[in-house]
Amino acid sequence: MNTQTIHDVEPQLAANRTFWCGWSGTEPGVDLPIYRSGIAHPLLNGVLRVRSRPIGDAIDEARRELSGLPWGWWVGADSDPGTEALLLARGATLFADMPVMAVDTSKYQDFSAPPSLKIVPATTRDEMTDLVRAYAGPLGHDVTNLNPVVAAEMNYASLDVLRLAGIVDGTTVATCTLSLGTEVAALYCIATDPAYRRRGIATALTVEAVRIAAESGRRVVTLQASSEGEPVYRRIGFETVSRYHCYQLT
Secondary structure, X not given: OOOOOOOOHHHHHHHHHHHHHOOOOOOOOOOOOEEEOOOOOOOOEEEOOOXXXXXXXXXXXXXXXXXXXXXXXXXXXXXXXXXXXXXXXXXXXXXXXXXXXEEEOOOOXXXXXXXXXXXXXXXXXXXXXXXXXXXXXXXXOOOOOOHHXXXXXXXXXXXXXXXXXXXXXOEEEEEXXXXXXXXXXXXXXXXXXXHHOOOOHXXXXXXXXXXXXXXXXXXXXXEEOOOOOHHHXXXXXXXXXXXXXXXXXX
16 A cells, blocks of 8 residues: 655655656666756756765766756755755856645545547657647747657657647647656646636646546655646645755856
8 A cells, every 4th residue: 555645755856856867768866867858948958966976076977968958957855955055156046946746646626627628648749749839838948949859758768658638629738747657646748828728728637647646556646836837736736845946057
């Protein structure tokens, strides 16, 4: 029986490391997990924690591994104490402050999906292209060249990732990625075309992902929320259990 609670933070951070390291096939359990998707976005390349390493050596290694791409340095409860101060002293700037939120899959609030919405997995290249096109703008990708993002999605190393597409009238208008790579389920890429917001579509996709996680036997679902998404997740039953701060180094 899975006895985890939403307040067990380390398994949630481990799930996050597993998902991001899947972009490059790197080892999520090491003291300096570095991932490189090859996509020009600061959250899609970076450092996920540092432990028991001199910060200068860690920075030098990250710069070598991530050269040529924008990248970020995640600081959460799994990093050594004082990491933020050490990064700031070396010129790092904060670019994202994200609550880590979690829900117990036996306690989430269900919502009815809009009648016009169909939720299906995206698996083929055409379906993945539609998925990427839907989340690219809301998530800050270069919408003029989606090919690298589509290729990265198709080549993602793990089979334990399910991409959900929200389709209205034949068009993919919303997305949600569910990672089942660890004992904690994790959600990413929750995005809705601005023209389709405030219709309950993102809520429906998130609820569907939580339902699938519950059916898989997982007790906890975790995510990192944006300021726009946080109220949506709270209505479903997610609670803030920790935070990530993401930094950039010049």
